[in-house]
Amino acid sequence: MDTGAMGAREEILGRIRAAVKGAPDVEIPRDYRTSVTVADPVGLFAERLDDYRAIVHVVPAADVDAKVAELTEGKRMVVPGERAWTRDELAAADGVVTGCAIAIAETGTIVLDTRQGERAQTLLPDYHLCLVRADQIVGGVPDAVARLDPARPLTWISGPSATSDIELNRVEGVHGPRTLEVIIST
Amino acid sequence: MSGTFLGMPGGFPANAAVAVQDSQLRYNLRKATHTIRGKRVKAVEELPDWMELRAAGKAIKDHTLRHLDRYLLQMEEAVTRAGGTVHWARDAAEANRIVTDLVKATGEREVVKVKSMATQEIGLNEHLAAEGITAYETDLAELIVQLGEDFPSHFLVPAIHRNRSEIREIFLGKMAEWGRPAPPDLTDDPPALADAARLHLRERFLASKVAVSGGNFMIAETGTLVVLESEGNGRMCLTLPETLISVVGIEKLLPTWRDLEVFLQLLPRSSTAERMNPYTSTWTGSAEGQDFHLVLLDNGRTGVLADEVGRQALRCIRCSACLNVCPVYERTGGHAYGSVYPGPIGAILTPLLRGFDTELDASLPYASSLCGACFDACPVAIDIPEVLVDLRAKVPHGRVERAGMKVAGWVLNNEVRLAKAQRLATRFRKLVPKRLPGPLSAWTDTRDLPDIPEESFRDWWERTRRSERSGRPRNEGGRGVSEER
Numbered sequence: 001m002d003t004g005a006m007g008a009r010e011e012i013l014g015r016i017r018a019a020v021k022g023a024p025d026v027e028i029p030r031d032y033r034t035s036v037t038v039a040d041p042v043g044l045f046a047e048r049l050d051d052y053r054a055i056v057h058v059v060p061a062a063d064v065d066a067k068v069a070e071l072t073e074g075k076r077m078v079v080p081g082e083r084a085w086t087r088d089e090l091a092a093a094d095g096v097v098t099g100c101a102i103a104i105a106e107t108g109t110i111v112l113d114t115r116q117g118e119r120a121q122t123l124l125p126d127y128h129l130c131l132v133r134a135d136q137i138v139g140g141v142p143d144a145v146a147r148l149d150p151a152r153p154l155t156w157i158s159g160p161s162a163t164s165d166i167e168l169n170r171v172e173g174v175h176g177p178r179t180l181e182v183i184i185s186t
Numbered sequence: 187m188s189g190t191f192l193g194m195p196g197g198f199p200a201n202a203a204v205a206v207q208d209s210q211l212r213y214n215l216r217k218a219t220h221t222i223r224g225k226r227v228k229a230v231e232e233l234p235d236w237m238e239l240r241a242a243g244k245a246i247k248d249h250t251l252r253h254l255d256r257y258l259l260q261m262e263e264a265v266t267r268a269g270g271t272v273h274w275a276r277d278a279a280e281a282n283r284i285v286t287d288l289v290k291a292t293g294e295r296e297v298v299k300v301k302s303m304a305t306q307e308i309g310l311n312e313h314l315a316a317e318g319i320t321a322y323e324t325d326l327a328e329l330i331v332q333l334g335e336d337f338p339s340h341f342l343v344p345a346i347h348r349n350r351s352e353i354r355e356i357f358l359g360k361m362a363e364w365g366r367p368a369p370p371d372l373t374d375d376p377p378a379l380a381d382a383a384r385l386h387l388r389e390r391f392l393a394s395k396v397a398v399s400g401g402n403f404m405i406a407e408t409g410t411l412v413v414l415e416s417e418g419n420g421r422m423c424l425t426l427p428e429t430l431i432s433v434v435g436i437e438k439l440l441p442t443w444r445d446l447e448v449f450l451q452l453l454p455r456s457s458t459a460e461r462m463n464p465y466t467s468t469w470t471g472s473a474e475g476q477d478f479h480l481v482l483l484d485n486g487r488t489g490v491l492a493d494e495v496g497r498q499a500l501r502c503i504r505c506s507a508c509l510n511v512c513p514v515y516e517r518t519g520g521h522a523y524g525s526v527y528p529g530p531i532g533a534i535l536t537p538l539l540r541g542f543d544t545e546l547d548a549s550l551p552y553a554s555s556l557c558g559a560c561f562d563a564c565p566v567a568i569d570i571p572e573v574l575v576d577l578r579a580k581v582p583h584g585r586v587e588r589a590g591m592k593v594a595g596w597v598l599n600n601e602v603r604l605a606k607a608q609r610l611a612t613r614f615r616k617l618v619p620k621r622l623p624g625p626l627s628a629w630t631d632t633r634d635l636p637d638i639p640e641e642s643f644r645d646w647w648e649r650t651r652r653s654e655r656s657g658r659p660r661n662e663g664g665r666g667v668s669e670e671r
């Protein structure tokens with residue numbers, strides 16, 4: 001770091017200290033729901049995903065393999081961990097199949113933490129098939145934040161890629177996967 | 187596109203007067219803001235603990251700002267520990283120089299960008315262009331603005347002033363100049379427009395080596411950066427390039443990872459009225475081998491922090507709920523505010539950051555009817571009307587206005603003087619002009635003078651109470667009085 005940069009750092013910190021001098025401290029009230037309990041996590045998660053126009057299947061754990069085979073038949077699917085994939089291969093693939101780190105019922109959100117594959121692998125293919133176990137579904141956002149490790153890069157996914165940039169109406173499908181399909185195993 | 191809006195010399199009233207004549211603009215804005223308003227209310231009402239989240243969000247931000255020096259140092263240490271490099275920028279020029287040097291060090295001449303208010307504020311794209319580096323905006327609305335050589339007019343939807351057929355025209359006319367052309371048979375169907383943007387940018391994402399982003403939040407405890415988005419362009423820029431440079435205002439800090447549980451609920455529901463935005467990316471330092479640089483930007487923020495009333499504006503999480511509910515914004519659009527920060531929050535943030543040096547900045551505290559809808563909608567409870575009123579007192583006022591206010595204060599502060607003034611006004615009420623001459627016309631041209639009544643309330647009260655005491659029955663209220671005349 002050169003002296004000019006060090007000067008900027010010290011100057012900004014000095015300005016802050018002068019600006020807040022004598023200001024009172026602030027207590028943080030946490031009267032909101034710090035844990036969210038929902039009666040039917042699987043049902044609510046499936047309903048919220050559907051609102052985002054994701055495709056949802058709820059199947060018994062024993063039937064997951066057959067369901068995956070059915071949905072991916074004839075498709076060139078990226079399976080992270082299987083081997084290394086180049087960017088061009090990823091972009092040319094039909095889809096990617098992954099698990100997830102955690103899922104949130106109230107917001108219909110899936111979180112990936114790169115243990116399911118590198119970030120590019122779940123981004124470039126146009127179709128994302130995600131497997132969620134019922135015991136991975138938590139009630140609300142606070143429950144998820146508490147269970148996630150920020151040291152890993154996280155990707156929170158709530159439905160397929162979308163934009164509200166044209167007249168503030170949601171349109172599905174811009175740069176990320178345009179189709180999100182989720183298998184919830186119970 | 188310019189971050190400094192040099193093309194707008196007039197004050198807000200002059201800009202607004204032009205904007206409200208544009209019926210297409212008013213139609214586009216009305217449609218968009220009314221759509222989002224109803225949705226936001228629904229998204230907020232769905233949560234039983236919204237007010238508690240709002241109180242927590244406000245307090246977390248105030249607490250952070252109180253100890254900003256400590257948390258910034260903690261952030262710097264955590265990012266450095268995780269393999270990132272932290273830079274400090276006092277102002278726009280310093281931030282632009284840091285980013286330019288970092289890009290040049292990679293040997294690249296092109297960068298992809300994730301939508302960022304901070305880099306618009308410092309005019310980064312223009313600075314890079316002057317240094318021979320092309321910055322490609324990748325957010326759909328930013329792309330529309332960049333291709334249309336236009337200015338952003340909304341935080342979240344910078345091209346809110348454009349409707350679908352205008353967007354189609356821009357894509358057809360301009361995409362070829364920047365890269366892959368739009369398909370010749372492009373329709374104005376929004377999915378078709380989104381698809382054209384997807385194809386236009388796909389090769390760029392795969393080829394780019396350097397990305398520049400902003401950040402919605404920074405977590406001091408862990409050194410984590412957080413970016414919320416919808417389209418996936420953010421994920422592309424944050425994930426694929428070898429080098430990532432994030433320019434983030436120092437007020438974007440949150441103390442702990444846990445604090446995200448509040449803001450990941452407040453922000454999506456307030457901005458796009460969704461339970462959650464499609465994509466949120468978080469990363470800490472160098473992720474998956476990327477070269478990561480964080481530029482911490484002051485650029486006037488410490489000045490805002492020193493303003494005891496105005497500092498609450500630094501709580502802003504750029505959700506744009508205040509823009510969407512504002513009756514003034516709905517009619518004038520964002521350009522009239524002459525800043526990257528339009529709408530109610532812009533009307534306080536811009537003069538707080540830049541001062542009152544220009545006619546435009548001095549006029550912004552008046553760009554409001556003080557109706558308070560913005561305060562109600564704000565997820566971090568920024569009392570925008572309070573700050574507006576405080577800024578109005580701080581704006582330099584003309585000699586004539588100051589003299590007039592002094593006289594008015596002298597009269598209004600004393601009941602005998604007020605009664606005398608009212609009687610005088612009543613007696614000569616036929617002679618009071620509708621429009622004042624000379625410099626005073628600036629006051630009367632934008633205000634309707636109320637009709638002066640034949641009798642002041644004060645006099646009516648005196649007269650009727652006196653007659654009550656003398657025992658004569660009277661009708662009550664103003665109507666009774668006028669019937670007797």
